[in-house]
Amino acid sequence: MHGHGMEGCPGSRMQDFRDNKETKGDESGKRASELRQWPIQLHLVSPMAPYYQKADVLLSADCVAYTVGDFHRDYLKGKSIAIACPKLDEGQEVYAEKIQSLIDDAKINTLTVMTMQVPCCAGLVATAQAGASQAKRKIPLKSIVVSLQGDVLSEEWVS
Amino acid sequence: MEEFLNKNIKYIIAQYPEVGKILERYNIGCTTCSVGSCLLKDIIEIHNLSPEVEAELLYEIERVVFPGKEVKKRPLRQRAVRPQGEIKYSPPIKKLVDEHVLIKRFIALIEPLCALVDSSKEPDFGLILDCVDFIRNYADKYHHLKEEDVLFKRIGEDLDIIKVMLEDHTTGRNHVKQIIEGARAKDKAWVIEHLKGYKELLTQHIKKEDEILYPWIDRGLSTSDVGKLYVEFSEKDASLPDDFQKRYQDFVKQVEDTLNKRR
Numbered sequence: 569m570h571g572h573g574m575e576g577c578p579g580s581r582m583q584d585f586r587d588n589k590e591t592k593g594d595e596s597g598k599r600a601s602e603l604r605q606w607p608i609q610l611h612l613v614s615p616m617a618p619y620y621q622k623a624d625v626l627l628s629a630d631c632v633a634y635t636v637g638d639f640h641r642d643y644l645k646g647k648s649i650a651i652a653c654p655k656l657d658e659g660q661e662v663y664a665e666k667i668q669s670l671i672d673d674a675k676i677n678t679l680t681v682m683t684m685q686v687p688c689c690a691g692l693v694a695t696a697q698a699g700a701s702q703a704k705r706k707i708p709l710k711s712i713v714v715s716l717q718g719d720v721l722s723e724e725w726v727s
Numbered sequence: 728m729e730e731f732l733n734k735n736i737k738y739i740i741a742q743y744p745e746v747g748k749i750l751e752r753y754n755i756g757c758t759t760c761s762v763g764s765c766l767l768k769d770i771i772e773i774h775n776l777s778p779e780v781e782a783e784l785l786y787e788i789e790r791v792v793f794p795g796k797e798v799k800k801r802p803l804r805q806r807a808v809r810p811q812g813e814i815k816y817s818p819p820i821k822k823l824v825d826e827h828v829l830i831k832r833f834i835a836l837i838e839p840l841c842a843l844v845d846s847s848k849e850p851d852f853g854l855i856l857d858c859v860d861f862i863r864n865y866a867d868k869y870h871h872l873k874e875e876d877v878l879f880k881r882i883g884e885d886l887d888i889i890k891v892m893l894e895d896h897t898t899g900r901n902h903v904k905q906i907i908e909g910a911r912a913k914d915k916a917w918v919i920e921h922l923k924g925y926k927e928l929l930t931q932h933i934k935k936e937d938e939i940l941y942p943w944i945d946r947g948l949s950t951s952d953v954g955k956l957y958v959e960f961s962e963k964d965a966s967l968p969d970d971f972q973k974r975y976q977d978f979v980k981q982v983e984d985t986l987n988k989r990r
Contacts, residue, residue, distance in 0.1 A: 624951045646951065677954030706961065708818040708953050725817050725953070 579686035602640040610652040615669035622675050623648040628682040629689050635718040654691030667699025680710040728789050737763025745791045762894050765887040773943045778803035819956035820941045826870045827933050832979050837926040839986045841919045852910040865975040871896050877959045895932045
């Protein structure tokens with residue numbers, strides 16, 4: 569991996585992965601999408617939507633799906649999703665309320681938060697925890713952090 | 728060797744006692760198990776050994792089982808192994824581990840309690856029956872039934888490792904019956920024998936669950952399973968009186984204080 573200039577915020581620092589990209593895994597066949605809903609952006613989704621009721625929900629930072637090669641097969645499959653960017657999205661105060669509503673109204677089974685390793689992304693886990701702490705119901709909440717090249721750095725239950 | 732991997736550990740240790748010593752060196756405590764019905768291959772699987780350690784263990788066992796035969800180390804079996812070190816549990820399994828904390832505090836009181844009973848001319852058998860209430864309602868009805876009604880059913884009651892745990896529960900209940908009989912007969916030795924038996928049993932039982940069984944169960948649970956287990960455990964908890972936890976925490980604290988004053 570080669571880093572190029574632009575010191576400062578790790579979330580926006582330029583990095584070039586082209587030189588160490590060798591194809592790994594089986595590239596044959598066509599993968600079907602595991603997405604089972606629309607919309608997906610957290611501002612746009614309604615916790616009342618049928619696909620959230622009692623579901624295992626994946627709250628993913630926007631960049632994650634571009635980073636993890638088998639995102640659909642390994643993480644999205646079987647789950648309903650919402651995506652958000654804790655760094656750039658506006659009006660994030662409603663995010664915690666939406667998560668609270670997913671837990672209390674949609675009675676979701678679990679919430680898995682996938683974020684990038686960059687520090688600003690941790691804000692999404694904090695938002696999810698804030699929503700969960702406001703909710704009357706308690707559910708298991710998992711945090712998965714992925715590297716800039718799509719490797720899982722940590723996967724743990726946080727509450 | 729494949730044939731041996733499919734034999735139960737009691738048979739293997741009876742035929743080759745050295746295998747029991749090897750397992751002990753790898754912190755696999757099958758020699759003290761009262762049942763011993765687990766298959767060797769399941770024991771190796773459940774202990775989350777690294778591929779290197781697993782290959783070394785099998786190599787040592789194979790040399791004992793087939794003396795004189797040239798034994799080669801097996802190729803490393805590549806699979807996901809959870810990092811060793813601090814055990815991290817999923818939320819529903821963590822609930823069970825947390826319940827063990829109060830039970831272990833109670834177990835730590837059994838030795839001084841036995842000493843008190845032994846040294847008293849007129850032992851407080853009422854206190855013994857209060858302890859039985861803790862064992863029956865907190866350790867057994869509240870905690871063990873959560874395992875028996877929910878967790879073990881989901882994992883599979885026919886699995887050997889689960890049968891071992893269920894047998895421990897039955898043995899514990901038998902000790903409790905004997906403690907009650909002893910207390911009613913005001914027989915100090917009878918009470919002490921079964922209090923100590925219960926202590927030994929539960930100490931090993933909790934260690935097996937916290938360090939081996941629960942991490943193994945966690946490795947096999949899907950995210951969805953974790954959510955469903957959490958709901959089922961929460962429903963069990965919600966069916967109890969609001970002051971249930973506090974009542975038994977207060978009881979253990981009260982016994983701790985009583986025994987501390989007498990020391």
